[in-house]
Amino acid sequence: MLSEVISPHLAAGRNPALAGARRFYAGVAAVTLGIFLAFHWVGSEYLWFSSYVVLQYVVLATAWNILGGYAGYVNFGSAAFFAVGSYTTVLLYKLGIPSLPLMILAAGGVSGLLGLGMGYLTLRLRGAYFSIATLCLAVLLQTIITNWDFLGGSRGAYIIRPDVSGFFASYVEVLFAVILGLAAGSVCLARIIEKSKLGYGLAAIRDDEIAAEASGVPTLRLKLVATTVSGALMGMAGAPMPYYATFVEPASAFGLSYAVNAMAMPLIGGLKTWLGPVIGALILGSVQQVATVTISSALNLLLVGLLLIAFLILAPQGIMGLLRRRGGRPS
């Protein structure tokens, strides 16, 4: 009894919220480990290679959702944050520090700072201004990278993968494991934010920013935390990309397809929970992987755009909304 009053954490077993969190982490750990072992057992290079892209979109969509879904601020510049992450890796590689964990951390730091600066300059204004500014940021950063000869300029930069030995079958499996870990981590982070004071504050901003401000929610500070976290995650998603593709060039790193996918996946999955972007990324990512192989890559981009518009019109609450409606609980 006493322990429950002093420290509710000690009585976690009886607290439904904490019990839920525990179940959630156990579930994520089990799924992550299960996927990794199952894929290792199958041992297919192509499976790792194509799943990497899908998982990368899980990270990107989850990151977008932290700002776009929770707080209602639309980021059109996901490709910029992602590319800055990739180019942080290239920079460290060229400087002779080829350590992937370090690169991921550095990429998170640089993109997070970018998000913070971006937010600081534009978030005091109406939401649309932030969106426009993110789109311009992508154009500006692409200009800078294209003119930066040390990073390869417009010709691009090559990365040589290190050799692997021991448990992992190939470096592609290592990259798969890394992105799987990042995906699991970002999903956990998204859920933590969603269930915390920060998440409720962001939800209040999404529903009515002026009312939130008036009732004492520190809106600017919460939005800045959200842009920083969201930007950092996008950068981390981009960090292993140079090793995956072994070649980076500005036009593809800043490609609009990242920006569209990062936005379409949460919108199609459902905006308000951590599960929505995961579902959206798994479905849309897998469909694209199949379509790229069977049809053509241009057509699959068109498909994403059309699906995005179709969902906006027909199911504004996304797949989660459809499921909820099916379950008899109107959203």
Place this chain on the structure above:
Amino acid sequence: MEPDLGLLLNAIVSGLLLGGFYALATMGLTIAFGMLDVVNIAHPTFIILGAFATYLLSMQTGLDPVLACIILLPLFFLFGRYFYDLYYRLFERRGDSAISGLAFFFGILFVFEVSLSMLFGPEQRQIDVPYAWTSFSIGLVDFPLRMVVPCLLALAAFAAITAFFRFTFIGRAVAAVGQDEEALRFVGINPLRIKRLAFGLSLLMAGLAGGGLLLIQPVDPWSGHTFIGRVFAICILGGLASMRGTLVAALLFGVLENMTATYIGPAWSPAVAFGLLLLTLAVRPQGLFAR
């Protein structure tokens, strides 16, 4: 000193000419974003659409691109009118236009660009008109016709649209609809009808800008990207809903960008748009010429 003065004068004059074209490209957005509050992020894509339509008609018939573009204007007006109808029904009336509306226009931008590149391929298109590479000069300053013609188009469009907003009943209703929709209802006008007309006008301007763009530079399906920052920066800098503000901001912007290209390097001119946009948003979000 003499050649330097020539360089400076030429940079300013060609900046003004470029600014004229930017005004043409932005005036439509000023109507959509400034007056109707529709964040049409796809406006530059509609400009590219205009350029491709003009290119096709001009290639098929051998008409001068400016003439071909003017012939196509009613089509653009109708397209805009029905497009707004669709947008209004799907998003604005539902009330949740903020996120979905933005995402909708981004999706439209993407779908149109991918479709254009699938239909016409990624290569650049340009029309060779006899006057495109001629220029006349006054003193030290050159006036290339391929820049002068779009600028004249812009000035004509500016004069027409300013007169329309000032002297006609419908024009005044368009200028008023963004400010007070209810007041419009009181004098017996249906605001939706006016908004449809205004958005039609916005896309008509986009089409005209497309024709101008075709004279200035080769166009590919992705050319719109570099204009997104520019047109929004100019629109915000000009005070959102003011045509005169848009014109002045566009001229200023053209000169600034051209000076950057001349004295720092052409690769850096896209940075001007972004820098100016951020500066405006951070320091004076109501724009330079707000009422």
